[in-house]
Amino acid sequence: MPQEDIDEYIEAIYDTAGKDGVAKTSEIAKRLNNAPASVTEAFQRMQRNGLVKYESHKGVSLTKKGLKNALKLKRRHRLLEVFLHKTLHLPVEKIHDQACKMEHTLSDETENALCKNLGGPTECPHGSPIPPCNLDVKNCYECIHDEKSSDNTGKRKREIVNIASLKPGQKARISFIRGGRGVVQRLCDLGLTNGTLISVVRSAPFNGPVEICVRGCKLVIGKGIAMKIFVELVDPK
């Protein structure tokens, strides 16, 4: 099975999966315009590669490895969309299809160079968030103003998530804040420096703000900013 097809499947599962992370075979077949039988076959092959978990009566869900791949593809796709729209001034309605084709051939180095040259965008032109890179940097400013190629920067050792996706009661350490220097400085001034332990107190419904506890104080942070603060989860022990 060619890599491009696997990528398409992974993206389709990521896009159509419900809240429990499970996507229906029939929906994926419809989306990719394939026969259900060949879709099932592809799932079984991908399961052998450790990308998905497939149960014939339930559906298919991404494994940790699969999810990582999906986020990487999404990142490339949306970065390309920003490039096509912002730099090449292509109309918004054309960029999706083009990015779909280009995303499979991008190398890690090109991906990060693209991100750097676009000034570390956080959203694609359609407004969907761009997943963060896996470089070992503390914020975008550092990366964008670094003359060297990103190849010399080490890879991040642990996985990071944004604080908007944490559940109440979860504890985590700040590892990476995305965005302009002003916002980063403001959050640092309020005590969210790298390595700071935070815990989520509660989050408002319908993508409302998140309330976190940091250095003994409570802070309310809007969803948009919360999605730019990335943390490493800390074991509850």
Add this chain to the structure above:
Amino acid sequence: MKKDLTIALAGNANVGKSSVFNQLVGFKQIVGNWPGKTVEKLEGKLVHKGIKITIVDLPGIYSLSAYSQEEIIARDYISTEHPDAVINVVDATALERNLFLTLQLIEMGVPLVLSLNFIDEAKRKGLDINIEKLQCILGAPVVPTVASKGAGVKEVIDKAISVALDKKTPESDRIHYGVEIEKRIDKMMMLLEKINVSYPLRWTAIKLLEGDKDLIKLFEKDHPEVVLAARILSEEIEYIHKEPCSIVITSERYALASSIVNDVLTVKEPAKPSLSDRFESFSMHYISGYLFMFFVMLSILVFISSFGGWLTGVIEGFFNSIKPGVDGLWFDLLWNGGMVGFYASLSVALGFILPFYVILGVLEDSGYLPKIAYLMDKPFHSIGLHGKACIPLIVAFGCNVPACAGCRIMENRRDRLIAVVLSTLIPCSARTAVIIGLVGVYVGVEWAILLYIIDFVLIFCIGKILNKLIPGSSVGIIMEMPPYRAPSLTIVLKQTWFRFKPFLIFATPLIIIGSVIIEGMRITGLIEMISDFLSPVTVWWLGLPAFTGFLFIFGVLRKEAALVLLSTVAGSANVRAVMSPLQMIVFALVIMIYIPCIATIAALAREANWRSTFLIAAGEISLAFFIGGVAYRVLDAFI
């Protein structure tokens, strides 16, 4: 001879700084339990032990990095006005975050005293702070205080006077950064020593390394070599740490604050969730929180409307019973003009404005307003604002004037402009008095509520349109969430009085004089002339009695005057005789929207500019008459 002293109060938002200020100089300033209310610095004077002292209350800030208007005001004041001492009010329950600012104040090299506030609350939470040790580490006096009760405040001012007279700046061997940074700070200080700097030396050196835009601009012209050196040195730091220099210094400062807290703080027992914590969970819950908020708002409306209606009746009855049975020109002028004007404005003031300010004072002082900001953040996003905007918008229910100034808590110009426009559309107590006093009393409460709903829908739509029209986007909310604190009766009452006083001394005479003038115009027939002139709009388009044209013009002065004057024009305080229910609804609707009162227009012009102010006022007038005319035609079918 004893010298006069100037002492500044600095501290994070919401640490009881304003309580300290009030304890020192008396209750001349409003205190509230929500972040960012003191946008301008406030001054008060006192005489202590024969020394004249000016106390300057600086806005609440978290850092001196010039991110917000508040920070710029505070740091410019300390660095250029050179106060004799600074009292740093510190929240004992959040020592680490507060010490971050303290460390920066120490860097500024001013005589410093710490007022360790909320010490009682810290004890309740099982936090034990070793004050001796903290004093020793910081090299500045630390006084535990409970500012709301006045405990310790006298000692704070004593200590502040003594450090001010001795010019004793904090001395500490603990406050230093990593060697690689200190070395570069020293280099910068050596350079700065050669030139004449009015700012504190070490602070200037650090700020230049941090790449502070304001300071760089200041030095660029006369001393470009200093700026260049700062850039090279900070790049060296950036190379070592792989992070912007300002972030490196911020992180180190926090690490320092954290290590100081480790040394002085012992947590006796993990605090059990207190009653206030549990109430916090309840009032911020995604179901009960919204229900509670809705309940609070509705109760306020219902309470004020029934109380205001009842009191209006009582006052009216009383004055009717003492009305002497005399006739004649002078009597008409004095009684129907002056006296009716007086008691009608009295019922608006005591029935509507006073109770609202008392309730607002309680909400403010207890810390409930930030909860509303949290709950309303998402809905506000759809009109291009974030949750903090609800604070000025709620203040606007009392009066639009403080609300316009309150919009300064919004971070950028765009958010401020939208918030200012929307707050002028909020029915203030004057408009509430018209809606409730006219529609609520004479037509029915359900119609009054309908008017409110129309107004909220209108505000929502206008917010949406402005969001589309004005380029840019909201920065999003970053706000501290203070805990619930029991409101203090004295502070609530003083706050109420502070807001209520301008109405009594400014508006009431205006209403009485206005009423007399109108009565005179009624007798001379001038009203008819003006009203006739406006009758195409009032009679044909809005379907109102002709005399309302005059009221609309006079209502610009103050909106509640429209209701008061309506009674005057009607010849009695009973309006039912001169207006049908439909007419009352349309009249109240137009009054609600048509133009902000003269005081609001002035406040608007101060926040925006005259061009926008004119546009806003003109837009609101046309909108009000348009909606009024439509309502007249649509509602006709229902009444």
